[in-house]
Amino acid sequence: MGRPSFPARLCVTICLAASAQANPVLGISTSALLDLDSRLLELPSTLASLFLPQSLQPPSTTTRRCKVYPGDAAWPSDEAWSKLNQLTDNRLLSKPQPQAAVCYNGPSFDAEKCANITATWSRSYDHMNDPIEAMSPVTQGMTCLPPNVFDSHNCTRGGFPLYVINATEPKHVQLGVNFARNNGIRLVVRNTGHDFLGKSSGKDALSIWTHYFKDMTYIEEYLDKELGYSGPAFKAGAGVQAFEAYKAASEKSRTIVGGEGETVGIFGGYIQGGGHSPLTSLYGTGADQVLSYDVVTAAGDFVVANSTSNADLFWALRGGGGSTFGVVTAVTVKAHPEMPTTASRFSFTSEKIGNETFWAAVRAYVDYFIPNADAGTYAYFVLIPNVLSGIFTFNMSPFFAPNKTLEETNALLEPWFTRLNNLGIEFDPNVTHFDTFYDAWRSSFPLEVVQKVNATTGSRMFPRENFQSEEKREELFQNLRKSSENNRVQVHFNIKAVDPDDADNAVNPAWRKNILFAQQAVRWPVNATAEEILKIREEFQATDMQRWRDISPGAGGYLAEADRLEPNFGQSFWGSKYPRLLELKAKWDPLDVFFATTSVGSERWKVESVDSLPNENGKLCRVDS
Numbered sequence: 001m002g003r004p005s006f007p008a009r010l011c012v013t014i015c016l017a018a019s020a021q022a023n024p025v026l027g028i029s030t031s032a033l034l035d036l037d038s039r040l041l042e043l044p045s046t047l048a049s050l051f052l053p054q055s056l057q058p059p060s061t062t063t064r065r066c067k068v069y070p071g072d073a074a075w076p077s078d079e080a081w082s083k084l085n086q087l088t089d090n091r092l093l094s095k096p097q098p099q100a101a102v103c104y105n106g107p108s109f110d111a112e113k114c115a116n117i118t119a120t121w122s123r124s125y126d127h128m129n130d131p132i133e134a135m136s137p138v139t140q141g142m143t144c145l146p147p148n149v150f151d152s153h154n155c156t157r158g159g160f161p162l163y164v165i166n167a168t169e170p171k172h173v174q175l176g177v178n179f180a181r182n183n184g185i186r187l188v189v190r191n192t193g194h195d196f197l198g199k200s201s202g203k204d205a206l207s208i209w210t211h212y213f214k215d216m217t218y219i220e221e222y223l224d225k226e227l228g229y230s231g232p233a234f235k236a237g238a239g240v241q242a243f244e245a246y247k248a249a250s251e252k253s254r255t256i257v258g259g260e261g262e263t264v265g266i267f268g269g270y271i272q273g274g275g276h277s278p279l280t281s282l283y284g285t286g287a288d289q290v291l292s293y294d295v296v297t298a299a300g301d302f303v304v305a306n307s308t309s310n311a312d313l314f315w316a317l318r319g320g321g322g323s324t325f326g327v328v329t330a331v332t333v334k335a336h337p338e339m340p341t342t343a344s345r346f347s348f349t350s351e352k353i354g355n356e357t358f359w360a361a362v363r364a365y366v367d368y369f370i371p372n373a374d375a376g377t378y379a380y381f382v383l384i385p386n387v388l389s390g391i392f393t394f395n396m397s398p399f400f401a402p403n404k405t406l407e408e409t410n411a412l413l414e415p416w417f418t419r420l421n422n423l424g425i426e427f428d429p430n431v432t433h434f435d436t437f438y439d440a441w442r443s444s445f446p447l448e449v450v451q452k453v454n455a456t457t458g459s460r461m462f463p464r465e466n467f468q469s470e471e472k473r474e475e476l477f478q479n480l481r482k483s484s485e486n487n488r489v490q491v492h493f494n495i496k497a498v499d500p501d502d503a504d505n506a507v508n509p510a511w512r513k514n515i516l517f518a519q520q521a522v523r524w525p526v527n528a529t530a531e532e533i534l535k536i537r538e539e540f541q542a543t544d545m546q547r548w549r550d551i552s553p554g555a556g557g558y559l560a561e562a563d564r565l566e567p568n569f570g571q572s573f574w575g576s577k578y579p580r581l582l583e584l585k586a587k588w589d590p591l592d593v594f595f596a597t598t599s600v601g602s603e604r605w606k607v608e609s610v611d612s613l614p615n616e617n618g619k620l621c622r623v624d625s
């Protein structure tokens with residue numbers, strides 16, 4: 001797939017008309033116009049115009065306050081939707097139902113199906129192939145979940161889109177983008193629905209679903225002089241997931257940089273947002289690996305963004321975040337050699353040893369974060385409080401040492417393990433060597449589950465400075481302990497994320513200094529009212545998250561693992577890259593065809609949720625006007 005060719009005969013009538021409106025700033029030329037479907041030529045011009053590329057000049061006078069919704073005079077006719085379906089080769093899904101609709105009164109009620117869905121609800125396998133479900137149900141407004149998970153009493157459409165294009169070709173994406181833009185309706189881009197902030201949902205939207213762009217091809221020798229890369233690469237469709245990519249890479253004795261979870265869509269939201277990996281301490285972020293993107297722009301063009309073609313878009317798509325600059329259909333990434341890997345999972349609790357000894361063990365570990373990250377390792381560990389029993393748990397899951405022998409890994413862990421032994425802590429560090437990264441990855445990470453209905457997570461990247469002196473390490477440790485004592489579940493990644501090739505891209509500069517990427521969750525009673533939930537969530541930001549920010553001034557959070565209530569998210573998610581990202585948003589999507597909460601430029605809009613909670617169950621409207 002490259003820039004598609006455009007048969008001149010199809011372009012005679014409509015492309016010329018469209019090119020007359022083309023935006024000279026964007027340099028849209030007749031030859032770059034949409035590969036029009038010949039069936040469009042048979043439509044009356046008013047209908048055909050709904051599918052055409054269009055000028056991106058913002059209208060000077062009338063700007064709607066909200067996107068166009070059902071019930072508005074401007075909402076597309078049934079005939080228009082039906083044409084969209086025809087033109088997309090009958091791949092338009094109309095009003096797809098939430099899975100648990102079978103559990104609620106109404107035409108879909110089916111007790112047996114409901115029992116089956118309830119039994120397997122938390123498995124991400126059942127959600128990833130669904131056109132609308134959100135892996136974080138809090139973000140869709142908590143409607144239509146299995147009643148024993150959360151009883152919404154009614155199955156409404158909540159934050160779910162109304163129409164979904166099950167796209168398999170760039171043309172389907174172009175038609176969807178043009179249709180959404182020309183009609184002023186809300187557009188959503190969804191890949192797997194993993195997003196923790198709900199950035200792949202949107203009430204009554206048209207959603208473009210990229211999950212079935214599944215091609216993956218190996219390129220023996222990819223050469224880009226501009227980027228200084230020559231070596232193997234993979235070109236993957238946007239829908240290829242971690243388990244598919246790692247397998248395909250392994251078959252060529254290669255590895256690629258992807259996330260830990262097996263169903264994450266690593267060539268959709270993950271890679272555009274940065275992306276950390278079990279290989280990040282060796283190779284940098286996911287976005288640092290990108291050599292080229294195929295992308296459909298807000299204008300409806302299908303273009304290549306690489307170091308020599310649309311280089312500014314290429315820069316923005318490496319770290320600037322998904323659903324902001326275009327819809328990616330394929331990504332070419334660097335391939336690295338397969339490598340042996342050593343990994344270990346273990347845990348201990350405060351139950352027998354008491355609080356002070358437990359915390360002394362955690363404190364001892366903090367002393368090794370810098371050397372372990374610098375050695376190229378990845379440690380994923382959680383700290384779990386239990387208020388009822390007063391017991392704390394430390395769970396290493398796993399300590400992951402790519403390219404390290406058993407001896408090298410034991411040598412790295414030994415200083416901390418000696419201190420744990422001296423503290424009398426019982427733990428069972430099963431340190432195992434694997435011949436390949438692929439085997440180690442498969443053995444070390446569990447299948448991810450659908451998120452809880454009463455929790456949300458915030459994050460912070462603690463830089464090297466937080467670990468460079470005894471005083472700083474103590475300060476950081478006290479702040480982690482305090483969060484545990486405040487009943488926060490914590491998830492930590494001890495990694496560094498420096499790109500050995502030092503690519504210039506939009507990745508959050510805070511990643512480059514990171515030593516501990518830390519997350520903590522706020523939880524609330526399942527039966528809490530909307531008012532109570534908002535209060536609890538705001539307090540979490542003002543207290544425990546604020547303490548973490550206060551001890552890491554100028555650092556940031558990670559846009560893909562964050563809270564929708566993160567204050568000043570532009571600085572936090574992009575730091576010094578934010579001003580340029582805003583300029584590129586204005587250039588590539590001046591009409592805000594693309595929106596996702598907390599994305600670049602999203603400050604101009606707000607989802608007016610029906611319960612005033614931070615979720616997707618309301619209309620998307622402008623903030624001022």
Ligand SMILES: Cc1cc2nc3c(=O)[nH]c(=O)nc-3n(C[C@H](O)[C@H](O)[C@H](O)COP(=O)(O)OP(=O)(O)OC[C@H]3O[C@@H](n4cnc5c(N)ncnc54)[C@H](O)[C@@H]3O)c2cc1C
Pocket residue numbers: 135188189190191192193194195196199200210238258259260261263264265266267268269270272273274275276277321322323324326327328329448449560561596
């Ligand atoms: C269990 C679990 C494990 C995770 N592990 C890791 C990890 O190890 N490392 C890490 O860095 N992150 C991890 N994440 C976070 C992950 O990076 C984000 O959830 C990411 O957004 C997933 O991308 P997706 O395409 O699968 O998800 P989606 O929810 O489908 O999309 C996420 C965002 O990207 C946009 N988007 C998706 N596809 C496209 C496209 N083709 N073109 C343009 N925009 C698009 C969407 O509009 C949305 O804004 C994990 C998440 C979960 C739930």
Ligand SMILES: *[C@@H]1O[C@H](CO)[C@@H](O)[C@H](O)[C@H]1NC(C)=O
Pocket residue numbers: 112113116
């Ligand atoms: C429910 O699951 C069982 C066992 O997998 C299966 O046999 C049955 O057909 C399912 N029922 C429905 C209605 O899907």
Ligand SMILES: *[C@@H]1O[C@H](CO)[C@@H](O)[C@H](O)[C@H]1NC(C)=O
Pocket residue numbers: 153154155156
């Ligand atoms: C369920 O939703 C419908 C449609 O929004 C509404 O008319 C009805 O009153 C709701 N019923 C309950 C019990 O909330």
Ligand SMILES: *[C@@H]1O[C@H](CO)[C@@H](O)[C@H](O)[C@H]1NC(C)=O
Pocket residue numbers: 093131166168212
């Ligand atoms: C989406 O398209 C894929 C590929 O053609 C197909 O396998 C899948 O069943 C479709 N899903 C839905 C919900 O239509």
Ligand SMILES: *[C@@H]1O[C@H](CO)[C@@H](O)[C@H](O)[C@H]1NC(C)=O
Pocket residue numbers: 002003223224225226304306307308309
């Ligand atoms: C970038 O993409 C264009 C268009 O496909 C191509 O001609 C060019 O060779 C690519 N640049 C590099 C460095 O690969």
Ligand SMILES: *[C@@H]1O[C@H](CO)[C@@H](O)[C@H](O)[C@H]1NC(C)=O
Pocket residue numbers: 354355389390391485
């Ligand atoms: C440990 O600390 C927790 C919370 O801070 C407390 O509930 C618990 O009672 C303490 N346990 C012991 C044995 O002191």
Ligand SMILES: *[C@@H]1O[C@H](CO)[C@@H](O)[C@H](O)[C@H]1NC(C)=O
Pocket residue numbers: 282339403
């Ligand atoms: C992996 O180890 C080998 C042998 O020690 C070394 O040559 C290679 O550079 C290492 N790779 C990385 C990415 O560190």
Ligand SMILES: *[C@@H]1O[C@H](CO)[C@@H](O)[C@H](O)[C@H]1NC(C)=O
Pocket residue numbers: 430431432443
């Ligand atoms: C150690 O872990 C490996 C890999 O997970 C597993 O195969 C092995 O059985 C474990 N050994 C023990 C003693 O638990």
Ligand SMILES: *[C@@H]1O[C@H](CO)[C@@H](O)[C@H](O)[C@H]1NC(C)=O
Pocket residue numbers: 149452453454523524525526
């Ligand atoms: C969150 O909900 C789960 C059930 O889904 C419940 O077990 C847990 O106690 C709830 N958490 C809080 C803080 O109430």
Ligand SMILES: *[C@@H]1O[C@H](CO)[C@@H](O)[C@H](O)[C@H]1NC(C)=O
Pocket residue numbers: 525527528529
């Ligand atoms: C939630 O449940 C608890 C105990 O089950 C009860 O004390 C509390 O009042 C309930 N809150 C609301 C808002 O219903």
